[in-house]
Amino acid sequence: xxxxxxxxxxxxxxxxxxxxxxxxxxxxxxxxxxxxxxxxxxxxxxxxxxxxxxxxxxxxxxxxxxxxxxxxxxxxxxxxxxxxxxxxxxxxxxxxxxxxxxxxxxxxxxxxxxxxxxxxxxxxxxxxxxxxxxxxxxxxxxxxxxxxxxxxxxxxxxxxxxxxxxxxxxxxxxxxxxxxxxxxxxxxxxxxxxxxxxxxxxxxxxxxxxxxxxxxxxxxxxxxxxxxxxxxxxxxxxxxxxxxxxxxxxxxxxxxxxxxxxxxxxxxxxxxxxxxxxxxxxxxxxxxxxxxxxxxxxxxxxxxxxxxxxxxxxxxxxxxxxxxxxxxxxxxxxxxxxxxxxxxxxxxxxxxxxxxxxxxxxxxxxxxxxxxxxxxxxxxxxxxxxxxxxxxxxxxxx
Numbered sequence: 001x002x003x004x005x006x007x008x009x010x011x012x013x014x015x016x017x018x019x020x021x022x023x024x025x026x027x028x029x030x031x032x033x034x035x036x037x038x039x040x041x042x043x044x045x046x047x048x049x050x051x052x053x054x055x056x057x058x059x060x061x062x063x064x065x066x067x068x069x070x071x072x073x074x075x076x077x078x079x080x081x082x083x084x085x086x087x088x089x090x091x092x093x094x095x096x097x098x099x100x101x102x103x104x105x106x107x108x109x110x111x112x113x114x115x116x117x118x119x120x121x122x123x124x125x126x127x128x129x130x131x132x133x134x135x136x137x138x139x140x141x142x143x144x145x146x147x148x149x150x151x152x153x154x155x156x157x158x159x160x161x162x163x164x165x166x167x168x169x170x171x172x173x174x175x176x177x178x179x180x181x182x183x184x185x186x187x188x189x190x191x192x193x194x195x196x197x198x199x200x201x202x203x204x205x206x207x208x209x210x211x212x213x214x215x216x217x218x219x220x221x222x223x224x225x226x227x228x229x230x231x232x233x234x235x236x237x238x239x240x241x242x243x244x245x246x247x248x249x250x251x252x253x254x255x256x257x258x259x260x261x262x263x264x265x266x267x268x269x270x271x272x273x274x275x276x277x278x279x280x281x282x283x284x285x286x287x288x289x290x291x292x293x294x295x296x297x298x299x300x301x302x303x304x305x306x307x308x309x310x311x312x313x314x315x316x317x318x319x320x321x322x323x324x325x326x327x328x329x330x331x332x333x334x335x336x337x338x339x340x341x342x343x344x345x346x347x348x349x350x351x352x353x354x355x356x357x358x359x360x361x362x363x364x365x366x367x368x369x370x371x372x373x374x375x376x377x378x379x380x381x382x383x384x385x386x387x388x389x390x391x392x393x394x395x396x397x398x
């Protein structure tokens with residue numbers, strides 16, 4: 001029993017296992033709700049909610065008409081997906097006794113994280129999805145825009161990796177070995193108890209949602225909790241997956257993400273076929289390219305995507321608070337720029353919603369999706385081997 005608890009709470013889980021479970025759950029969530037696991041859409045609504053509190057009338061903003069701004073974040077299933085992820089990650093951090101306030105070694109990181117968050121939030125909503133809705137859950141929905149987003153985000157991530165290697169970005173090296181604030185013995189002892197209390201209260205809230213007939217909110221809270229647990233235990237960060245592939249040739253997370261998408265695609269295909277559901281399809285346009293590049297660049301500048309930001313913030317990494325705020329600001333600014341600054345007319349209007357199930361047929365759609373993911377997997381392995389081969393040649397030459 002002790003060994004099992006140690007494996008669950010003291011060791012991070014295998015990324016393959018975590019991403020396979022996440023892929024399966026995201027497909028099931030679609031089957032139950034006809035919506036997908038996503039977060040930046042709610043970030044945009046949070047910005048709209050805040051503007052309403054300040055007395056700003058956003059009722060005529062076309063973007064909010066498109067994504068919906070009814071009620072507040074506590075009345076929306078997408079809201080509980082987001083808060084459930086935060087709470088699920090926090091519960092696991094506390095149960096594993098690993099919450100600790102951590103400050104970045106350089107103050108410039110606050111500004112870099114904030115600016116990166118703004119760029120990432122703007123890019124994600126321009127592309128109508130982030131690493132989840134336009135990538136991890138976008139591909140299994142057979143939306144062609146997700147294919148474009150993958151390439152564009154890869155380019156943006158590559159540019160971001162190059163940027164963050166520049167001396168002016170890094171600044172002067174710090175002599176500090178670490179910036180974590182030590183926790184007192186009492187704080188370390190009490191963390192699991194606080195985690196249990198939060199878990200019990202949250203389960204009670206979910207039961208209330210289901211028993212009061214608020215099934216959509218209950219499902220959002222339940223799946224949000226599950227996704228939060230998974231991203232924290234698996235340390236799932238799409239930024240790290242692709243940034244590390246370029247910088248240090250590390251491919252484990254990237255390969256696990258691809259495998260998770262493959263399983264999700266198969267299960268989603270079965271669900272769509274059996275229950276005749278309509279897949280979620282977003283517009284494929286120039287906005288997808290521009291948004292994907294900006295998103296990839298922004299998440300590297302910020303040192304974390306939406307999932308990475310969430311669990312790291314719950315671990316006590318203060319840097320990711322300005323990243324979160326920046327995400328909301330960037331997403332909200334895109335909502336304003338959509339019609340007020342002509343973004344829709346210039347970048348989106350000429351595009352179209354293309355779903356592979358309709359354009360090439362169901363069989364070809366699932367086969368082409370799996371082939372594409374197989375190619376991505378092969379390219380990831382090639383990049384890893386190429387990097388280490390080049391590194392070894394340089395080492396020998398020296």
